[in-house]
Amino acid sequence: MARALVLAWAFALLLLAAPASADEAIVLWHSYRGGEERALEELARAYEKEHPGLTIDVLAVPFEAYASKLEAAIPRAHGPDLFIQAHQWIGPYLDEHLVAPIGDALPDEDVAAFDAASVRAVTWEGVRYAVPLANKSLALYVNDALLPETPPSIEALAALAGSLPKGVYPLAYRATNSYYHAPFLHAFGGRLLDERGSFAFFGGEAAASLVFARDLMRRGAVPLEPSGALAKELFAEGRAAAAIDGPWLAPELGERASVHYRVEPLPPAVTGGPPMQPLLTVEAAFVSPSGASRREVRALARWLGGREAGVVRALVGQQVVARADVWLDPRLAGEERLRAFAVAASRAVPMPATVSMQAAWEPANQAIQKVLNADADPELALAEAKRRFDDATRPLPPPASPLPLMLLFGLGLAALAVVAVRKSLDGGFRAEVKRSLPAYGYVTHAVVVVLLLVVFPLAAGALTSLFAGTRDDPRYVGLANYLAILTARGGPLLAHGSFYLTLAVTVLWTVANVTLHVAIGVSLGVLLSGALGRMRAVYRVVLILPWAVPSYVTALAWKGMFHRQLGAVNALLKLVDAPPVSWFSHFATAFAANVATNVWLGFPFMMVVTLGALTSIPKDVLEAAEVDGATRWQRFRLVTLPLLGPVLLPAVVLGSVWTFNMFNVVFLVSGGEPDGTTDILVSEAYRWAFTRDKQYGYAAAYAVLIFLLLAMVSRAFGQRRPTNSEELA
Numbered sequence: 001m002a003r004a005l006v007l008a009w010a011f012a013l014l015l016l017a018a019p020a021s022a023d024e025a026i027v028l029w030h031s032y033r034g035g036e037e038r039a040l041e042e043l044a045r046a047y048e049k050e051h052p053g054l055t056i057d058v059l060a061v062p063f064e065a066y067a068s069k070l071e072a073a074i075p076r077a078h079g080p081d082l083f084i085q086a087h088q089w090i091g092p093y094l095d096e097h098l099v100a101p102i103g104d105a106l107p108d109e110d111v112a113a114f115d116a117a118s119v120r121a122v123t124w125e126g127v128r129y130a131v132p133l134a135n136k137s138l139a140l141y142v143n144d145a146l147l148p149e150t151p152p153s154i155e156a157l158a159a160l161a162g163s164l165p166k167g168v169y170p171l172a173y174r175a176t177n178s179y180y181h182a183p184f185l186h187a188f189g190g191r192l193l194d195e196r197g198s199f200a201f202f203g204g205e206a207a208a209s210l211v212f213a214r215d216l217m218r219r220g221a222v223p224l225e226p227s228g229a230l231a232k233e234l235f236a237e238g239r240a241a242a243a244i245d246g247p248w249l250a251p252e253l254g255e256r257a258s259v260h261y262r263v264e265p266l267p268p269a270v271t272g273g274p275p276m277q278p279l280l281t282v283e284a285a286f287v288s289p290s291g292a293s294r295r296e297v298r299a300l301a302r303w304l305g306g307r308e309a310g311v312v313r314a315l316v317g318q319q320v321v322a323r324a325d326v327w328l329d330p331r332l333a334g335e336e337r338l339r340a341f342a343v344a345a346s347r348a349v350p351m352p353a354t355v356s357m358q359a360a361w362e363p364a365n366q367a368i369q370k371v372l373n374a375d376a377d378p379e380l381a382l383a384e385a386k387r388r389f390d391d392a393t394r395p396l397p398p399p400a401s402p403l404p405l406m407l408l409f410g411l412g413l414a415a416l417a418v419v420a421v422r423k424s425l426d427g428g429f430r431a432e433v434k435r436s437l438p439a440y441g442y443v444t445h446a447v448v449v450v451l452l453l454v455v456f457p458l459a460a461g462a463l464t465s466l467f468a469g470t471r472d473d474p475r476y477v478g479l480a481n482y483l484a485i486l487t488a489r490g491g492p493l494l495a496h497g498s499f500y501l502t503l504a505v506t507v508l509w510t511v512a513n514v515t516l517h518v519a520i521g522v523s524l525g526v527l528l529s530g531a532l533g534r535m536r537a538v539y540r541v542v543l544i545l546p547w548a549v550p551s552y553v554t555a556l557a558w559k560g561m562f563h564r565q566l567g568a569v570n571a572l573l574k575l576v577d578a579p580p581v582s583w584f585s586h587f588a589t590a591f592a593a594n595v596a597t598n599v600w601l602g603f604p605f606m607m608v609v610t611l612g613a614l615t616s617i618p619k620d621v622l623e624a625a626e627v628d629g630a631t632r633w634q635r636f637r638l639v640t641l642p643l644l645g646p647v648l649l650p651a652v653v654l655g656s657v658w659t660f661n662m663f664n665v666v667f668l669v670s671g672g673e674p675d676g677t678t679d680i681l682v683s684e685a686y687r688w689a690f691t692r693d694k695q696y697g698y699a700a701a702y703a704v705l706i707f708l709l710l711a712m713v714s715r716a717f718g719q720r721r722p723t724n725s726e727e728l729a
Helices: 001-017 035-052 063-076 087-095 118-119 154-162 178-187 204-218 228-236 245-255 295-303 307-315 324-328 337-344 357-374 378-392 403-425 427-464 479-485 501-531 533-548 551-561 570-573 587-615 619-627 632-660 663-671 683-690 698-719 724-728
Strands: 025-032 056-060 082-086 131-136 139-143 169-172 240-245 261-264 279-287 468-471 475-477
Touching: 025 063, 025 295, 035 063, 035 295, 035 307, 056 169, 082 087, 082 295, 118 131, 118 337, 131 295, 131 307, 131 337, 131 570, 131 632, 139 245, 139 337, 154 204, 154 240, 154 663, 169 468, 178 204, 178 279, 178 357, 204 279, 204 357, 204 378, 228 240, 228 245, 245 337, 245 619, 261 337, 279 295, 307 324, 357 378, 357 551, 403 427, 427 698, 468 683, 468 698, 479 663, 479 698, 501 533, 501 587, 501 632, 501 683, 501 698, 533 587, 551 570, 551 587, 551 663, 587 632, 587 663, 619 632, 683 698
Parallel strands: 025 056, 025 082, 169 240
Antiparallel strands: 082 279, 131 279, 139 240, 139 261, 468 475
C-alpha cells in the first residue's frame, strides 16, 4: 500500500512538472453573433480535422462585456490563448500587458496578401500584434427604387430633398456621433487625433465639417436627432433614399424583403471635392502573452487569416475579409455588396490605436451634439471639447507615501485591541457573550453574506479610490482623487462637470422625483382604497404595470416619445397647435423628460406602500372624526396623513436612495444632454470609469463620496423623532 502511494505521488509530480503538451486545447474568445459566429465555429472544426488530437474551445462572450472580461481574465491566466478584437485596443492592451507580438503568425511573406491599411492598423511602433481578419468601415447604402443613379456627392444628394416623395429623407445617419461624422471631418481636412495622440478635432477644418452637417439638417436632408435605430428604421421602411452605415446593418436589412438596395463607397461631401474617408476598424486575431509562447496557437492565428479561411468567413459570415487575394476567388463573384465594402475599407483611415482614442469620443460627441442640436458656435464647442479631453487625459497625480494611512490603520487596530481587552476583563460582559452564543449561531450566515456582498466590496472600492493608473501598474496617490473632486479639478467650483454642480443637479433630481412619487402615489392609493366598485382590482393591476416593466425598456420607450420629429409627445403638442419642442437641446426640457420617465417608474411603489398603510388605520378613528363633524379633506389632512407618516418615512428614504442613484433613466433618456448638464453623480462616476481614459480610482472616489452622502442623509432621517400622532399610531 505504501509503495502504491509513493508511485502515485511520483506520477503526479511528473505530470505537474511536464511541459504543456502540443495537444493542449486552444482557447479562442470572440464576440461574434449570427453568421460570423457560425463561420468561426465551422473553421474551428475544420482545423481540428486537419490536426488530429488538437482541440479548439471557442467561447462567445457578449460584446458589451467583452473588453472588461479580457482585462479581468488574461492577467490571472484564466483568459484565452487567442482572441478576436478590434485593432484600436492595441494601445490600451499593451499598457495592461494583455497582448504579445504575433510573431510568425504574420510573417513578411504573408503581408503582401493583405490590404495595406489593415496591416498598418495592427502594427504598433514597427511590431505586428495581430493577424487582420476583417475590415469594417462606413459606406453608402442606396435605395434602388428611390435612387436609380447615385448622386455625385452628399451635397447633390441633399439637394433632392424637395423632389423625393413626401416623408422621405435624402440621407439618414447618426449625425451626432463622432464615428459617423469622421468621414465629413476628413473630407474637410480635419482629424480626431494627431500623430502624438492629442485631440485634433478643433480649428477651421473641423468647424467647417460641423457647419456642413448642420446645414444638412436645416435643409431637411437629414432627420433631426438622428439615432442609429432611427436611421436604420427610416432606410428599412423606404423613408430614406440613402444611409451611411457599416456592414453590420446588412444582416438586419436582410429581413426586410421589400427593401432593395446597393452599397457603394462614400462619395465626396461636396461636388468636385475629395472622397470622404471613413474610419477603418480591423478585426484581428490577437494572442495573449501565454498564447504567444505556444507554436500551435500562432499557427491557428495564421490559418484563420489565410485565403481559404477568408473565403469561408466571407461566404458564411458575410465579413469584409482583410486578405486582398480572397476577392479573386470565383466563389465570391456574386458578393457585390461585400466587394463594395472592401473598396470602401481600402479608402478608409485606420482608427488611431492610442490609449487616448477612448477618451476622445465623449468630448467629440458632446461638441457635435451642441452644434447640431443646440445650434452652438462650432469654434467654441470644439475648443471646449479640447479642454475636456486635455482635462481627462492629464498626467496622474504624483505618488504619495502610504505611511500616514498605515499609521492611521494601525492606530485603529490598536484602539480596537484596547477595547477588546477591556471587554474581556469585564466578567459581566463575558457572561453576556456566553449567554448569547446560541443567538450568534443563528445570525452567522447572514453576517457572512453581508460581509461578502456588502462590506468587502465597499472596502475594495474605498481602497481603489486611493490609487490611480492601470490595473497592472497602480500608483498610490492617497487622497489626491478626493482632493481633485472636491476642488473641481482646480477650476471654478460650479464649472461644467464639477462635483458641486453635479451634486446640485442630483439633489434637484432627487427632490423633484420623490416629491412627485409621494404626491401621486398617495393620491392614487387613497383613491384606490375608496369606492371604485368592482373595477378596483383592475385599476390596481394597471397602475402597478409601470413598476413591473424593466426600467431600461421603459427608459428607451420614453426617449423615443420625446423625439423632436417623430415622438408621441410632440405629436400631442401638434394637435393643440403648439410648436414642437427639442427636448434634449436645453437643460430644463431634458431634465423634465428625465423626471417624467422616472415618475412613471416610481409612483407605483409609493402607491403600493400607501395601500398597505391605509389598511392598518383603525376605522373607528375615522368614524370618530366624521361624528365630530370633520369634512373628508379634514379627515385626510388631520387623521389619515399623520397616521401614514411612520410608514411613508422609510419608503421616502428608500425611494430617495434609489432616485439618487437612478443611472438607467439619466443615461438612457437624456444621456446627459445637453452637454452633460443633466448628468447626476452616479452617471458622472460612470463616465470617469469607462469613457474618460478608464480612471477607475477617480470613479471609485466618486462612489465613496456618494455612499457617504447617502449614509449621512439616511442617518439624519433615522434620528428623526416621531410626533405625538405617530407615537399614537
